[in-house]
Amino acid sequence: MTQTTMNLALLSLGVCGILVALSILGEVLRARLPAGQANPVLDTYQTRVQSWWTIVALVAIALMAGQFGAVLLSFFASFAALREFLTLTTKARADHLSLALAFFAVLPLQYLFVWMGWHSMFTVFIPVYAFLVLPVVSALRGQPARFLIRVAETQWALMICVFCLSHVPALLSLDIPQMGDSNVLLIAFLILVVQFGDLLEYWFGRRIGKHRIAPELSPKTREGMIAGLLSAAAIGAALHWITPFGVLGAAGMAAAASLFGMMGHLVFAAIKRDRGVRDWSHLIPGQGGVLNQLDSVLFAAPVFYHLTRYIWAT
């Protein structure tokens, strides 16, 4: 067993410990309910914890399988996310081919480039080539009604669901001297600090939150966000041993990732509000769609990738 696998196993055990505690808490609350009484909040909580078990198992297995596992899991996550996003965007008959290309050409090619570690290609493929070619494909079918809205929404879907998410497995191709072949731990670090930052932001927001930052969009509060960011920084510092960042660097990186994650959450709340939906789909029991789960990671991943690359990679 290599050091990396060992560390991954340790992290998984830690997360499983937390999930065991959350599961037991759910059962305790359930047992305290008078027999036959329904409690929808508790039902949702328990379904969510169950979904969390599945997600943690999937991510742990994928990361232990190395680069191929990470790329494959992200590929399928991108596919599901893109499907949820494009279901709600503006489209016309003339866009059929460009949308098919988005799913069946752009998405696989982006992950192929990531898998090859071809940095100069995967960072421009969607922002440049897909950006230029897909509108041409739509235009050739000649249907001008709401053209700009259609191509812009398709491009946004690709940027967020494919381009941004592909930066998670792309962390594996960074050349960081202190890390050797253990970059996979950076993925674990990113996901853990962003997700726990979200959870704690929500938790603190419910308890000490007063001033909403965008009252029309989301219940997020200034107090909750600050507490969430500090918690994320603390978790990051505690996990500094799996990173090349050092204690302070790890706290800063965690706070930066978490900040962008929370902002991503806000942006997605605005999109959902505009389209009149609460959830992106019903794929994950208790949580809604893949995008409900991933929105913060999507925003955090490119920033985390580039900060790591500029400061620590050679």
Add this chain to the structure above:
Amino acid sequence: MKSLMSFARAFAANIAGHALRLFALFVTAARADWRGVGPEPVQRVYYANHTSNGDLPMIWAVLPAALRRQTRPVAAADYWLKNRLRAFCGRDVFRGVLIDRRPEVNDNPMDKILAALDEGSSLIIFPEGKRNMTDDPLLPFKSGLYNIAKARPDVDLVPTWVANLNTIMPKGEVIPLPLICTVTFGAPVHVAEDETREAFLARAGQALADLRPEDPA
């Protein structure tokens, strides 16, 4: 020997059915929204909007196994018997009630439909009669739905809206888009004692159109 062949055929039809269902679920993450009725195994006529040849497999895929086994689609024989593969799907996988639309054939489609109902099957029908290529949500219904409602007043007529399929697989396109498809089942309708054909068909059409999700754009 003959029984072995029919066993093999039924077995192959089951496997093909599962494969088709899994494919539909993988591509479109199809989901049933049981809004007006629950997924109970009672006899029903699911009447649905028709925009794409994928409508039928989609409804079929989201039905729970017990309901799926007792549900048969009413479909056009000229389409489903065109070649051997389609005939296998139409006759063996979907166990369709196949209606011959040719004018020179003189059999009454209602006989076949009522016979299927009388043996206990639920049905899937597309009362618009053909695929809707217009921008209107629904074409005017043909009389079949009214005739069924009159002939078998106890059977629940369940409006079934298939969302998004005209974008997933428009007529003339080859590659389906993997967007999410939701099948919404509404509250059952029955024909009233003194209701006219036109009034009933309009009411049933409205009940179906009401299930349509709002246009996101």
